[in-house]
Amino acid sequence: MSERYIGLMSGTSMDAIDAVLVAITADGKLKLDASHSYTLPSELRARLLTLSISDHWNADELAELDVLFAEHSAAAVNKLLSEAKIPAKSVTAIASHGQTVRHKPSHSAPYTLQLGDPSRLAFKTQVNVIHDFRRKDVAAGGQGAPLVPAFHQHVFAQPGKSVAIVNLGGIANITWLGPEQQLLGFDTGPANTLMDQWIQHCDANKSYDESGHFARQGKVIDELLEALLKHPFYSRTAPKSTGREEFNLSYLKPLIKANYPPENVQRTLLVLTAETLSNELNKLPTKPEQVYFCGGGTKNELLLTEITQRLETKKYDTTLALGVDPQWVEAMAFAWLGWCYEHKKPGNHPAVTGAAAPVVLGSKTLFY
Structure with missing residues (x-):
């Protein structure tokens, strides 16, 4: 018996949200069932890019972009489900990376910040949302990346x-x-x-x-x-x-x-x-x-x-030689991290991030 997870990933380029629908078995084997790349509007992308390098943040701008990115994340999920002809109720959870706008794990007060209001994403999709994957690792003394x-x-x-x-x-x-x-x-x-x-x-x-x-x-x-x-x-x-x-x-x-x-x-x-x-x-x-x-x-x-x-x-190749399309690896990784959260399995690795211990990554927001 497998569970379905949706992985959402938007990286440094901020040009699109990659969305994947992944079936994961009880022993953690993955199968990619559907994928969709949702292009972000140019105006939103420009605002996110400006925010990510600005030294002076406006609280209203930050809050508004948090909402807008969640709205478009929901659109990406709903488009994916529509194309796959899969009902939302059959999905265990959305695992949303969010959009990183600042990452400073070596700051005097170490932090990392991703936008994408999980409450809005959950309500707009009617699917539970697992989110905020990086901060637990930072709290444990790690870099919060790469995950x-x-x-x-x-x-x-x-x-x-x-x-x-x-x-x-x-x-x-x-x-x-x-x-x-x-x-x-x-x-x-x-x-x-x-x-x-x-x-x-x-x-x-x-x-x-x-x-x-x-x-x-x-x-x-x-x-x-x-x-x-x-x-x-x-x-x-x-x-x-x-x-x-x-x-x-x-x-x-x-x-x-x-x-x-x-x-x-x-x-x-x-x-x-x-x-x-x-x-x-x-x-x-x-x-x-x-x-x-x-x-x-x-x-x-x-x-x-x-x-x-x-x-x-x-000897080199792309991950397609291992059965995984190179474009969807990261989004699939976050779907798997969502599965790890749901099953109380650590998602980080101290040898990679420098965290003091393995920890379960993420938080969960219910849609109801």
Whole structure:
């Protein structure tokens, strides 16, 4: 007998809400039954992006965006259920990540903040909502991120083999699955976020560099790459996590000289991702026998080429080779975290986040 969970994920790019309907058996085996990518309205996205890097928050703006994001999350859920022809009452819970607008686990008062009013989401969908997955880990002394490595271990581990899972979202992160059930996971720096922000700055009609087309037209600016690599995040040791708070246009623009061609900046940002990610992959405790990629960055052919050329491991693929579409891995991870909450199973892993102990992640809001 299996239970149905809906996983919702909106990442650093803030361009869409990924929604998945997942059946999970009593022993935790997952089956993806339906998926839907719900595009966020451009005005809402712009407001969320502004809020995420602003040093001065307006309480009314924060509260309104909390409500609006929940409204669109509900629309994503209802569209998913409609397309799948599944009644809401057959779903055990929605596992909603929410939209991160600030993540500062190393602050003097460590915190992480995701928007998406769970009460409104529950009422609008008539489904119970499990939410607020990151704060318990932060309360336990952890980074609150990345949370997907525990899921990667659950579904992708190969006994006796050293395997790496690489998520190319707005931020890049690595999961190392060791041959003796070891687990490591951490953010390595920007994957798509700086590239996306730069091309949006250059062309308001583009939200990302499709297949790396713009970057292909440029050449690496060695001076800029050297300056970018000096960011203190790269010298930190794991556990570590980051986000748009550190890697944004306000950080990038002062490093760009007036004579830098825009396409050369784009190519340099792509190589920055390839360099920083491959450096960390090549330093793992044991060389992975295979590297699997997931996330939106898997659609950028040039990015994958630049990364894989730098890897000591020459066997690589996407998670599709393991039976999971790269686009839906993170949303499925949160559906699984919802199942973990429902069954009182810890969802974090101290070796990854640095938390003092394994803890059950999340809170629950009933729809009635």
